[in-house]
Amino acid sequence: MAKTPEVRKGEWGGLHPRDEFRERFRARFHDPAYRGEDEAIARLEAIAWEAYSKGHKAPVTRKAGREFKDPDYDLSVEWYEARNRLLAAQARWSDPATPSRVLVICGAPRNDGTCPGEMSKTFRLARIAQETLRAEGLEVDLLDLSQLTSDFDRHIHPCKGCVSTAMPLCHWPCSCYPNHATQQVNDWMNEIYERWTAAHGILLLTPTHWYATSSPIKLMMDRLVCADGGNPDPTTTGGKDAAKAKALELEGWDYPKHLAGRAYGVVVHGDVAGIDGARRILCDQLDWMGLLDAGASSRLDRYVGYYEPYATSHDALDADEAFQEEVRNAARALAQAVAELRQGRLSAPGRNLVRPRPK
Numbered sequence: 393m394a395k396t397p398e399v400r401k402g403e404w405g406g407l408h409p410r411d412e413f414r415e416r417f418r419a420r421f422h423d424p425a426y427r428g429e430d431e432a433i434a435r436l437e438a439i440a441w442e443a444y445s446k447g448h449k450a451p452v453t454r455k456a457g458r459e460f461k462d463p464d465y466d467l468s469v470e471w472y473e474a475r476n477r478l479l480a481a482q483a484r485w486s487d488p489a490t491p492s493r494v495l496v497i498c499g500a501p502r503n504d505g506t507c508p509g510e511m512s513k514t515f516r517l518a519r520i521a522q523e524t525l526r527a528e529g530l531e532v533d534l535l536d537l538s539q540l541t542s543d544f545d546r547h548i549h550p551c552k553g554c555v556s557t558a559m560p561l562c563h564w565p566c567s568c569y570p571n572h573a574t575q576q577v578n579d580w581m582n583e584i585y586e587r588w589t590a591a592h593g594i595l596l597l598t599p600t601h602w603y604a605t606s607s608p609i610k611l612m613m614d615r616l617v618c619a620d621g622g623n624p625d626p627t628t629t630g631g632k633d634a635a636k637a638k639a640l641e642l643e644g645w646d647y648p649k650h651l652a653g654r655a656y657g658v659v660v661h662g663d664v665a666g667i668d669g670a671r672r673i674l675c676d677q678l679d680w681m682g683l684l685d686a687g688a689s690s691r692l693d694r695y696v697g698y699y700e701p702y703a704t705s706h707d708a709l710d711a712d713e714a715f716q717e718e719v720r721n722a723a724r725a726l727a728q729a730v731a732e733l734r735q736g737r738l739s740a741p742g743r744n745l746v747r748p749r750p751k
Contacts (some may be wrong), residue, residue: 396642399557399634413441440575449571462627471567471626474582478565478650481589485654492730493531495591496521498538499598499609505542512538513696513709514606517659518597520716521723525595528727533587537608545578551614554637555621559645559751560629561637564622566615568632581615588616593655593730594683595690595723596674600662605670613677620681621647621751647750652682655729655738657690657722661715663705667693684740686729690722 408416417437426433443451450468457463484490500512518534525532539546549569554561569579588594598605605613623629629637656678660671671693675685685691694715697708709715732738 396635396639399638407445410441413437413444417441444573444575446573448573451572456627460625460627462630465627465630467626468567470570470582471563471565474565474585475624477582477586478589481586482650484590485592488734491531492529492592492727492734493533493590494525494593494595494726494730495533495535495587496525496595497597497609497612498534498536499596499606499612501538501541501606501608503536503538503542506538507541510706512599513661513705514597514599516706516709517661517716517719520719521595521597521659524720524723525727528724530593530727530730533591535584535587537606537612540580540608540611546580547576547578548581548584548608548611548615549576549579550611551617554632555617557634558629558637558641559621559647560623560640561632561634562618562622563626563629564618564624564648564650566618566622567626581612584612585616585619588619588651588654591654592734593657593686593726594678595657595659595726596678597659597719598661598670598674600660600666600670603666603669605660605674609674613674616651616677616681619650621645622650624648624650649682653733654683655686655726655733656683657686657726657729658692659719659722660693661696662693663695663697663702664699667695684729684733684738684743686722686726689718689725690729692718692722694718 414437417440418433421433450470452469453466454469454472455463456465456467460467496518498512498515498518500514502508502510502512503515504511515536515538518536522532522534540548552568554568565582565585569581570577596609598609601607604610628640658671658674658678660667660674671691675691679685696712696715697705700708729738
């Protein structure tokens with residue numbers, strides 16, 4: 393039998409010293425309005441230090457129970473509740489009696505509730521798609537990722553790359569967050585996983601930033617890696633035990649695709665360069681996850697105000713009625729694909745073939 397690979401160590405520098413921790417903790421109370429509560433803040437800092445230094449990642453747990461491989465494992469209650477919401481969403485998705493539902497995702501970080509002081513062109517395009525899909529008789533869920541920049545303490549924390557250690561270490565849904573020891577909380581992804589799971593179709597819209605998708609889209613897509621091969625039973629890896637996960641993967645992992653079978657469309661826009669690369673990246677990611685594209689009309693990349701001033705970009709979109717209609721067509725194509733998919737008529741040659749290299 394092959395030897396389980398060594399778990400490599402030596403990069404992490406260790407816990408912050410108490411003085412540095414205190415400085416970091418108190419930075420959130422920089423506003424002079426807090427000065428009357430400095431004693432209370434000091435008491436809270438002491439509690440936070442205790443949680444940090446003793447690693448209280450998931451301070452509220454329950455026994456996993458017989459539905460998991462290790463019934464006695466102390467499972468995070470927050471993870472368990474998120475997992476149950478995904479199971480319920482998956483049941484709604486697979487029920488032929490439920491209305492067809494499309495998740496429209498606005499990937500721009502700009503909105504008029506934060507520094508830019510103006511809505512994004514992507515949001516306008518998302519609303520065009522939303523209206524078109526509703527006219528086609530579908531339920532529409534609009535996910536506006538710009539709330540990451542304007543909402544209080546809302547986050548999509550970065551992917552920690554558990555997959556690169558071993559696929560079973562990446563749990564579905566992600567169990568890396570919340571991490572109460574490091575105060576990596578208010579992570580939006582559990583809600584986003586549920587919204588993806590409940591959707592029969594996904595329409596992603598993003599601006600092009602530095603030749604790639606926007607940072608909110610990148611954060612979300614990275615965290616969706618757990619939908620592509622993720623482990624639905626954290627007790628099999630003892631939580632985040634890298635050695636157990638490596639051994640489990642080498643026993644043979646089936647790489648379950650938790651969001652496969654949904655239809656998708658992608659709309660990318662930009663002003664100078666990079667739109668085709670960004671569109672290919674998103675389509676490749678969605679293809680790999682087992683989603684089905686809604687045809688050529690649903691995969692769109694276009695320039696708005698090519699080499700024109702940013703200040704007049706909304707005016708350029710106003711004038712580009714052809715692009716607006718192409719976005720409507722992307723939505724219409726997705727609506728058709730969802731209908732055919734749910735009726736079992738959507739042609740997807742090779743969809744059921746066994747992949748010799750499933751990673």
